[in-house]
Amino acid sequence: MGKTFSKPEALSDAHTHYCPGCTHGIAHRLVAEVIDELGIRGRTVGIAPVGCAVMAYNYFSCDFQEAAHGRAPAMATGMKRVRPDLMVFTYQGDGDLASIGMGEIVHAANRGEKFTTIFINNAIYGMTGGQMAPTTMPGQRATTAPAGRDVEQTGMPIRMCELLSSLATPGYIARQALLRPKYINKAKKSIKQAFEYQMAHKCFTFVELVSTCPTNWGMTPLDSLKWAEDTLLPYYPLGEFKKPE
Amino acid sequence: MAKVLMKGNEAIGEAAIRAGCLNYFAYPITPQSEVAEYLSKRLPEVNGVFVQGESEVAVGYMIFGAAACGERVMTTSSSPGVSLMSEAISYIAGARCPAVFVNIVRGGPGLGGILPSQGDYFQATKGGGHGDYHMLVMAPDGVQEAVEMTMKAFPLAEKYRGPVMILGDGLIGQMMEPVEFPDDLYVEPTNKDDWATNGMERRGSSTKNIVKSLYLDPATLNNHNLLLKSQYEQMKREEVRFESYNTDTDYELLIVSYGTMSRVCKTAIDNLKAEGLEIGMVRPQTLFPFPEKAIHDAAAKESCKHVVSIEMSMGQMVEDVERSVKGKKEVTWFGQCGGEVPTPEAVMEHIQTLLNQNQ
Numbered sequence: 153m154g155k156t157f158s159k160p161e162a163l164s165d166a167h168t169h170y171c172p173g174c175t176h177g178i179a180h181r182l183v184a185e186v187i188d189e190l191g192i193r194g195r196t197v198g199i200a201p202v203g204c205a206v207m208a209y210n211y212f213s214c215d216f217q218e219a220a221h222g223r224a225p226a227m228a229t230g231m232k233r234v235r236p237d238l239m240v241f242t243y244q245g246d247g248d249l250a251s252i253g254m255g256e257i258v259h260a261a262n263r264g265e266k267f268t269t270i271f272i273n274n275a276i277y278g279m280t281g282g283q284m285a286p287t288t289m290p291g292q293r294a295t296t297a298p299a300g301r302d303v304e305q306t307g308m309p310i311r312m313c314e315l316l317s318s319l320a321t322p323g324y325i326a327r328q329a330l331l332r333p334k335y336i337n338k339a340k341k342s343i344k345q346a347f348e349y350q351m352a353h354k355c356f357t358f359v360e361l362v363s364t365c366p367t368n369w370g371m372t373p374l375d376s377l378k379w380a381e382d383t384l385l386p387y388y389p390l391g392e393f394k395k396p397e
Numbered sequence: 398m399a400k401v402l403m404k405g406n407e408a409i410g411e412a413a414i415r416a417g418c419l420n421y422f423a424y425p426i427t428p429q430s431e432v433a434e435y436l437s438k439r440l441p442e443v444n445g446v447f448v449q450g451e452s453e454v455a456v457g458y459m460i461f462g463a464a465a466c467g468e469r470v471m472t473t474s475s476s477p478g479v480s481l482m483s484e485a486i487s488y489i490a491g492a493r494c495p496a497v498f499v500n501i502v503r504g505g506p507g508l509g510g511i512l513p514s515q516g517d518y519f520q521a522t523k524g525g526g527h528g529d530y531h532m533l534v535m536a537p538d539g540v541q542e543a544v545e546m547t548m549k550a551f552p553l554a555e556k557y558r559g560p561v562m563i564l565g566d567g568l569i570g571q572m573m574e575p576v577e578f579p580d581d582l583y584v585e586p587t588n589k590d591d592w593a594t595n596g597m598e599r600r601g602s603s604t605k606n607i608v609k610s611l612y613l614d615p616a617t618l619n620n621h622n623l624l625l626k627s628q629y630e631q632m633k634r635e636e637v638r639f640e641s642y643n644t645d646t647d648y649e650l651l652i653v654s655y656g657t658m659s660r661v662c663k664t665a666i667d668n669l670k671a672e673g674l675e676i677g678m679v680r681p682q683t684l685f686p687f688p689e690k691a692i693h694d695a696a697a698k699e700s701c702k703h704v705v706s707i708e709m710s711m712g713q714m715v716e717d718v719e720r721s722v723k724g725k726k727e728v729t730w731f732g733q734c735g736g737e738v739p740t741p742e743a744v745m746e747h748i749q750t751l752l753n754q755n756q
Contacts, residue, residue, distance in 0.1 A: 194598030197466070200609075209607045215594035217465045218609035219458065220488050226455040230462030231594075233446045234420045234470065238596050256458070259451035 160184035162193050164213045173373025175330040175363040176204060179272060180211055182336070183241065186344045187214065190351065196239040197231060199224040203245040204278040222253020225260035228267040239350060240267040246287040247277040250310050254286075257316070261356045264321045268346045268357040271312060274365040275384060282368030286310040289383055293370075309387065313360050317393040322355045325394040329362035329385065331377050342392065355396045362388055400575040405540045405565065406431035408576050409473065409499055410439065412547035415578045417586060418469040418497065419445030422459040424452055424478060427511045428567040429501035432473040453478040457485025464494035465608040467593030469551050469586060473499035475567075476517050477508065480525065486560050487526030490625070491610030493592070495554035498532070499547070499563040501570035504736050512736020513567035513657060518713035521564045522685040529622050531629045532562045533636060534684040536655045540574035542682075548582035553636065555587045557628050564684060566709065568657045568738065632686045639688035640680040642666060647700035648677035649755075650748055651726075653692055653718045654707040655681045657738060662707055665744035676748060677701070684714070692721040701726060702755040707744060708732040 159165075162184035170176045187193050196214040200206055202221035209216030219227050224242035232240045249257050249271055257269065276294060277283040284294035284301055287309045291300040301309075313327045324346055328339035339361055346357035362384050364376035371379060403411070410432045413421065421440060423433040433449065440447040446463075450456035456472050460482075463470040474482060479500045489496055502517045504510035517525075521534045533553055537543035546563050554561040590600035594608050612618035643666050644651075654662045659680040666676045679695050681688050696704045704726050706715035712730035719728045731747045733739045 195596040197594045197596065199462075206611060209605075209609065213605055215596060215605050216607045216609075217462065217594050218492070218607070218611055219461075220484060223455070223458040223461075223485070226450070226458035227462030227465070229448065229450075229455075230422060230459035230464075230470070231466050232462075233422075233448055233459070234463040234468040235466050235595065238466070255451060256455050259455065263448075 160188045162187035162213055164211055166210045168211055169207065170204065171367040173364065173366040173376060176272065178330045178336060179270060179361050179363065180208065182340045182343050183270060184212060185340065186347050189344065190347055192239045192351070195237060196241070199227050199240070199242040201242070201244040201248040203248050205243050205245065205272070206279065208243050222248050222251070223256055224248070225253065225256040225265070225269065229260050229263070229265045232265055232267045236266070236353065239347065241270060242267065243270045244272070245278065246271070246273045246275065246285045250286040250312055261316045261323055261358065262319050262321050264323065264356050266350055266353050266356065268350050269359070270343065271358060271360040272363050273312070273360050273388065274363040275309070276365050276368045278365050278368055289387065311388060313358070313393045316358055322396045323394055324349050324355055324357040324396060326358070326392045327360040327362065327388060327390050329380070329390055331362065331364070331381050335390065338390070349396065362390070400577045402573055403540065403576050404431060404571065404573045405543055406501065406570040407435040408540050408544050409547050409563070410435040412544040412578060413471045413497070414439065414443060414445070415583060416469070416548040416551045417583060418471050418551055419443060420463050420468055420470040421446065421472065422448045422450055422456045422463070422470070423472050424450050424456050424474065426475045426478045428503055429473050429475050429499070429570050431570070432499070453481035454484065457482035460496050461485050461489050461492070461494060464489060464496040465492065465594050467589035467595045471497040471499065473501065475501045475503045476505050476514070479517065479520065483520070483525035486532065487528050487530060488610050489560050490530035490532070491528060492608050493558040494608065495558055496560050497547070497550045497554055497563070498560055499565065502564065502566045504734055510736045511567065513709060513738060514734050514736065515566060515656060515658060515709040516713070516734055517564065518684065518708070518710060521562050522687070530625060531685050532560045533557060533632055534562045534564050535682060536564045536684050537569060538656055538659050538680065539569065540572065541576045543569055544576050544578060545582060548579070552584035557632065559628065564656070566657050636683055637686045637688050638682035639691050640682060641691070641695065642678040642680060643670065643675065644677040644679070644695055646675040646677065648675040648698070649700060649702055649752055650676050651695050651701050651704045652676060652678040652707055653681070653704065653714065654678060655684065655714065658707055658709050661739060661741055662744055664741040665748065668741060669745055669748065687717045687721065689721040692718060693723060693725070696722045696726045703751050704728045705748070705751060706730050707739070709738060710734050
């Protein structure tokens with residue numbers, strides 16, 4: 153009987169530093185499977201963010217650049233413009249992309265840069281230790297919002313897919329989740345769709361993945377999945393928000 | 398090749414193309430926006446890449462991303478814009494990517510003004526961003542030298558795998574002078590397969606390349622900084638450039654001046670010579686590495702009573718001049734900023750005052 157399941161070639165043999173129950177591992181694997189299936193590892197360059205995934209370059213087996221906080225879309229722009237034949241993806245968290253990197257992602261999307269963004273939204277800053285993010289839910293506790301997010305002071309959580317979909321420039325914008333197998337299968341389809349649009353030089357492509365952070369949420373992995381499904385998904389609805397003509 | 402009359406900013410843009418750089422990212426800012434205007438028209442003619450970024454912050458990282466792929470790339474800006482790019486310059490230096498930055502300096506601090514200044518000397522030579530790094534900094538005194546330095550900047554950036562800066566000023570960017578583009582300054586790009594993220598397929602390799610500046614292990618980071626330091630030491634040995642003016646005489650006073658300011662000083666020196674007074678000058682063409690020995694030796698000449706650093710700033714280079722002269726002679730500063738370039742008459746008067754004090 154042949155092998156029916158194995159690690160994607162696009163993932164390295166390194167052990168990750170991610171916490172138990174964290175969904176980064178799933179996201180990495182989905183991206184790696186898509187890279188394998190499309191046979192593009194030799195011309196793919198990833199861009200690591202600042203945040204928990206800063207060392208993603210150790211876990212993928214393709215070329216990688218490491219950006220400053222929030223600047224991955226600008227680096228991807230530079231790379232993709234001078235080497236349109238490369239397949240370029242950025243991998244960013246919600247503090248990186250929706251806070252310090254808001255300017256870069258909006259303008260890259262609006263210019264229609266032909267790269268793919270994988271946006272991990274777990275509603276908190278992970279690596280720096282659980283501070284409030286632009287995506288933190290109202291009332292959700294964070295180390296910089298010990299009484300819970302006060303929307304009078306900090307506004308409402310930013311919904312990136314909805315915001316980017318409002319741009320008139322064509323793009324592929326989707327939000328999926330990594331909370332159950334049924335969501336994960338859809339997440340993979342969206343990631344593959346995004347890479348295929350990029351391969352066809354079609355448009356800017358953006359896949360948000362609703363994720364968990366058991367460590368900084370102060371929950372068990374199982375409770376995290378349930379909390380995310382009950383609390384995040386109603387505010388961050390899943391689906392394809394925008395597709396190119 | 399015949400000479401053509403060109404504005405400094407446009408000549409810098411053309412020089413980049415002649416140097417084989419077909420990738421340009423920029424954000425508009427006075428007094429250098431003509432570079433972007435020129436290249437937005439010119440680069441499509443040569444199948445090049447022109448992108449107007451949303452900010453100098455983003456442009457700095459567009460440069461980083463392109464440079465990390467191993468492609469020749471340049472941006473131009475002016476003082477407040479270079480402050481914003483300084484974050485990326487630090488990352489580029491840390492990640493060891495070749496890239497060319499042009500700063501057509503205007504008055505500061507803050508918004509300052511839009512007229513010529515040399516107030517960014519510290520920022521350029523001492524590291525405007527965070528961490529232990531230097532850029533190789535060249536300072537042209539006119540449009541022709543701006544062209545030549547721009548063309549030389551790309552191979553130098555590749556030789557040291559780091560950022561190189563052309564530090565001009567608003568006058569050099571805005572004035573028109575006859576220029577030629579020396580073909581022999583074109584140098585073939587180096588092979589970057591051993592480090593660039595140009596795709597494993599392109600370089601026929603099964604090993605990934607990573608371009609990064611994060612080294613969490615303290616010993617590794619220390620070694621990384623030692624490597625960078627060794628490159629800066631190599632620059633000091635191999636890349637120092639300067640011009641000596643009227644130094645074959647028994648000059649009574651030595652001027653150290655660069656860029657636009659040095660041309661005013663040359664006129665003052667010529668005028669004083671006609672009056673029978675000999676003044677020497679060392680003009681640094683590289684600000685980092687700094688021509689320490691040349692200045693030290695020129696100051697040590699017996700006839701020389703005094704050294705003056707003349708700058709369009711409130712006294713920045715003078716610190717490096719003092720460092721070079723090592724207390725052998727008295728070193729003072731003279732200058733002006735805010736956009737008013739000192740006149741030859743003002744320089745001559747100041748020199749007379751200094752010499753009278755030294756009588």
